[in-house]
Amino acid sequence: MNAIEITNLHKNFGEKHAVDGLDMTVPEGAIYGFIGENGSGKSTTEKCICGLIPPTSGQIKLFGKDHKDGEARGKIGVLIEAPGCFPNMSVWNNMKLQAANLGIKNENEEIRRVLHLVRMDGAASNKFKNCSLGMKQRIGIAFALLGTPKLLILDEPINGLDADGMRIMREILADLTKNHGCTVLISSHILGELEKIATHYGIIRGGRMLKEMTAEELNASCPTYVYIKAADMNKALAACNNAFARVEFDEDKDEIRIYDKLSAEDVASYLYSNFGIAVTELGTAKISLEEYYIDLMKEGK
Numbered sequence: 001m002n003a004i005e006i007t008n009l010h011k012n013f014g015e016k017h018a019v020d021g022l023d024m025t026v027p028e029g030a031i032y033g034f035i036g037e038n039g040s041g042k043s044t045t046e047k048c049i050c051g052l053i054p055p056t057s058g059q060i061k062l063f064g065k066d067h068k069d070g071e072a073r074g075k076i077g078v079l080i081e082a083p084g085c086f087p088n089m090s091v092w093n094n095m096k097l098q099a100a101n102l103g104i105k106n107e108n109e110e111i112r113r114v115l116h117l118v119r120m121d122g123a124a125s126n127k128f129k130n131c132s133l134g135m136k137q138r139i140g141i142a143f144a145l146l147g148t149p150k151l152l153i154l155d156e157p158i159n160g161l162d163a164d165g166m167r168i169m170r171e172i173l174a175d176l177t178k179n180h181g182c183t184v185l186i187s188s189h190i191l192g193e194l195e196k197i198a199t200h201y202g203i204i205r206g207g208r209m210l211k212e213m214t215a216e217e218l219n220a221s222c223p224t225y226v227y228i229k230a231a232d233m234n235k236a237l238a239a240c241n242n243a244f245a246r247v248e249f250d251e252d253k254d255e256i257r258i259y260d261k262l263s264a265e266d267v268a269s270y271l272y273s274n275f276g277i278a279v280t281e282l283g284t285a286k287i288s289l290e291e292y293y294i295d296l297m298k299e300g301k
């Protein structure tokens, strides 16, 4: 079953078409990376999904039911803006308040459960204001996890985190989907990080879905290549263009990329023996999600 199925969603703010005919499918169990430039309509879509704002038109189904259905709604946990916490209150007491707002039963047990899920067991007595940014983001996720949702909607939850904070977040999300039957919709600008966890991607532009694909499809669309640098790059580039079928020069990295199915060693020895070119740097790499995304955005323009 699909956790989210959106058909032809529109959301207007006056003249502004924030979401403009969006289709989206998030399969159950996915970690769905929702990608798009600022202002492309990610947060608006997420707010429509969880019922924070009403769509102008279109259909949103959650686990096969209309999103306004009470049962469907009860399955969602949301972190869209930073959690509304009282800075001088402890993490535990902030959780207590939130649990009371949500009408959670067995709240002590439930709070212990969610704090454990986000690796905050030891920090319950800390004042919220003394928590690091990474801890605050995890408290936000703990809020969203109250009531055992089947679908988590996280808007930019890894912004501003350091490498360690990102790693912990990655582990938490993998644990939730693998071991707790959760589906996660996560929007982020940090594509390198998203690429490590997402099973599915949706790329949105101007309120429309530009491309949806699985991690396997992304992988297949991102070829591997051999990159080289040489003392005389012009000479090397001319030689490569002569010898190989698909060659590109990457200006950002100042390197030549060869997409033919060859090993780095083959390329180097060919250039040396046929053209006397000594390669100064070489290796193999793969097009990243970020490069794929940038290319896709260029194509669209």
Ligand SMILES: Nc1ncnc2c1ncn2[C@@H]1O[C@H](COP(=O)(O)OP(=O)(O)O)[C@@H](O)[C@H]1O
Pocket (backbone or CB within 6 Å): 013, 016, 017, 018, 036, 037, 038, 039, 040, 041, 042, 043, 044, 045
């Ligand atoms: N409440 C609102 N009133 C008017 N315009 C809005 C409102 N919320 C969002 N927008 C506009 O809708 C567009 C999409 O915004 P948003 O969904 O926040 O994009 P994203 O999350 O992808 O950055 C933007 O142009 C934004 O300025």
Ligand SMILES: [Mg+2]
Pocket (backbone or CB within 6 Å): 042, 043, 044, 155
């Ligand atoms: Mg946003």
